[in-house]
Structure formats: C-alpha cells, structure tokens
Amino acid sequence: MNLMRLRQPMAALVLGGTAAFFGAMTTSAHAFSNPPIQMAQGVEYMCGGTSKDEAAFMQMVSPRWAATLEFGVNDSAQKSSFPARAAVQVRERYTGRPVMEAQSQGPYMLARLDPGAYDVNVTLGGLTLTQPLTVIAGAPARAVFMWPSNFDMASVLPPAPQTQALAHTSGVR
Template identity: 70%
Template sequence: MNPSRLRRPLAALVLSGTAAFLGAFGSAHAFSNPPIQVAQGIEYMCGGAARDEAAFMEMVSPRWAATIALGVSDGKGAQQGGFPAQAAVEIRQRYTGQLVMDVQTRSPYMLARLNPGAYDVNVTLGGLTLTQSLVVIAGVPARASFVWPSNFDMASVTPPLAQTLAQSSATAR
C-alpha cells in the first residue's frame, strides 16, 4: 500500500478542521485587542469599555503581574458599566515612595507587568484620589479595585458627548 495515499486525506481533514476552528474563533472575537503600551519602562494595557473587551481583559489578567480595576458604585453595591472619564494612575514603591509608573486611562481595566514588590497605587478622578496597597509576588497575579462612591459627581469629570465622539473618531483614523 502506498503511504502517501493515506497522508492526503488526513492532511485535508486536519486543514479543514483547522479552518473551521479558526473561522469560529475569528467571528467570536471581532474586536481588536487593546494595544500593549510602555510607560517608565513598564508594559501595560488598558481596556474593557465594551463587553467583549472586558471579558478579554478578565481572561488575560492572570497572565499579568497586576490588575487595576476602576468603577463607580451604583449605590447598591454593584459597579456601573464602563468608565467614561479619564483617571490618573500613579504607582509608587511603598517603602521608598519612588514613582514607578504614572499614566492616564479612560478604561475600567489596567493590566501592568510590575516587578515583584510592595506598591501604593493612587488613582485620581475629578480631584478625588483613592489609594490602595498592592503586593506583587512573582507568578501570583495581584489585583486592586477602585470604586468611587455613588454620590461622586461623574458629570463634572465626564467630557460632553460631542467631545467624546470627536475623540473617538480621531483615534479611529
């Protein structure tokens, strides 16, 4: 029996199965991943405004040293969706106070590849700064959640709709 005759149908089966798998995977993930950026020599990624992107950020967060989650309480203990305002995220070494990272984000999730150590994370939104400690241990993902109170004036820090739409169309180009 000719062994090459058996390889052709097997190769066709593998290729058709792979194409079907990739097609199903591609249609389920129509959004593009948020870009990985670098600030002060540290890689980070911000995202999660859309439901698919939020699910992606939650899925990959265990592969990053630190996850910082931002939200505004709805007054019932739950967080509102999205994070429309720009927040300043500052990460300092806990014991020396040395600035490690200083970035701006409009996203409800920020993932960072911090070195193992103890940090103080300050997130400022509309003049109100929330602070939490974050301890990063090698191989163990760390997480800090910042939730502004329901009585926080989001309207004062959220840009008008026209400005938001103009910024969105400018970044899409």
C-alpha cells in the same frame, strides 16, 4: 454504480461546509482587537474593558500580568458610564519612589510590575483613591478602586456628541 463519481461531490460538499464553518468562526473571532500594550517609565501596561468583549478579554488575560487594577463606581447604574481616563500613579510603598505614571483608558489596567510593595493612587475628577498593592513573583496581584455612588460622574465624562453638535452650531448665525 461508480463509487468514484459519488465520492467527488461528497468531498466537495464536506470541504465546502467545513470552509464555511471555519470562515464564520474566524470572522466573529476577528471582530474584536486586543488593546495595545503600552510603556510608562519602563513598565508595560494595557488598558481596556470599555466594551463587553474587551472586558471579558481583560479578565481572561489578567492572571498572566503581575498586577490588575480595576476602576468603578459603587453604583451599578453608573458602572457602564465609567470615564475613559483616570490618572494612575504607582509608588514604592516604603521609599515613595515613583515607579509608573499613566492614564487609564478603561475600567481595567494590567501592569507588569516587578515584585514588591506599592501604593497605587488613582485620580478621577479631583478625587484620589489609594490602595496598597503587593506583587509576588508568579502570583497576580489585584487592587479595586471604587468611587462612591454620590461621585459626580457627569463632571468627568466627555460631553455627549449631541451636546457638542449643538455647542458647535450655536455660535454660527
């Protein structure tokens, strides 16, 4: 029996199976793209968490950022409908000097703030919540902003696509 003839098909089978396995892994791994890193007043920040995969990514990388801000509604039924944008303002706690102003684009905002004491104001639908935030070098800081369950989320959510289509066609006769 010629062992060399048996090895070639076996090697092709093993290598082909390995390529298919790694091909499947890279396809699923690339289905999600990281949120972009942005700049506001010289401070790098990243927003996201609107999908399950993106939220898991934001939670995974948050320890590598100086500050994590999390936004939500104190009602589990409304948490999934958190609006895409809330106004975020970071000020030095003792001087009041503005450090960063940006719009969040999801329930998480990660920022590379310098070590220091800050007051963070987040405004959504006319209601501003304020939390203190102390950033220490090498230790990630976190502040959670929870709007009350009776907060009118409908007023700050974008209109449903169905409603937009009806509004757009209602003026045409």
